[in-house]
Amino acid sequence: MTYKAETKDTEAIAKMAYTKKSTVVSFYDKVADELLKFAVIITVHNGKYVFCKHKDRDTLEVPGGHSESGELIDDTAKRELYEETGALDFEIKPICVYSVTAPDNFDGNESFGMLYFANVQAFEKELHSEIEKIVITSELPQNWTYPQIQPRLMEEAKRRGF
Numbered sequence: 001m002t003y004k005a006e007t008k009d010t011e012a013i014a015k016m017a018y019t020k021k022s023t024v025v026s027f028y029d030k031v032a033d034e035l036l037k038f039a040v041i042i043t044v045h046n047g048k049y050v051f052c053k054h055k056d057r058d059t060l061e062v063p064g065g066h067s068e069s070g071e072l073i074d075d076t077a078k079r080e081l082y083e084e085t086g087a088l089d090f091e092i093k094p095i096c097v098y099s100v101t102a103p104d105n106f107d108g109n110e111s112f113g114m115l116y117f118a119n120v121q122a123f124e125k126e127l128h129s130e131i132e133k134i135v136i137t138s139e140l141p142q143n144w145t146y147p148q149i150q151p152r153l154m155e156e157a158k159r160r161g162f
Contacts, residue, residue, distance in 0.1 A: 023102040023148035027156050031097050031112050038113030039077035040064035040150075041092065042157050043085060045120045048136050052084050054145065055132040061145035062153065064113075077116045084131045086124035092116050095157050100149055115153055117162040 043050035067076040
């Protein structure tokens, strides 16, 4: 059975992910707040992208992470941006909801997050997290931590004018 990539039917997306053993990233304008478990923040500083290098990996990623119990997703985004980049002075705004469906992610169930855009004016001098360093560059990474997800998020942000 073949499913169209543009479908918003979560069961069809999950089946397509399992059938193709691939990751499916979808975009929505809104979902119920309680479904939002992740915040990912496309970040710039002085017109250049900001990426994170985790201490345990040799790849780069967009800042972001899981919400804590009872935490509003906007607060998750601000906390993760600070924890992973040391951002002290910034403007942040939501772009859209995204979802990921993958065989190795949440038993193949669709998981939801909010995609944000942040413009950072100032950073702390030291990071106090699992992030080894931030990389500020005008180029997108060749070595993404999540190569099937984060480039799609970047494309969608650009498509939406960010």
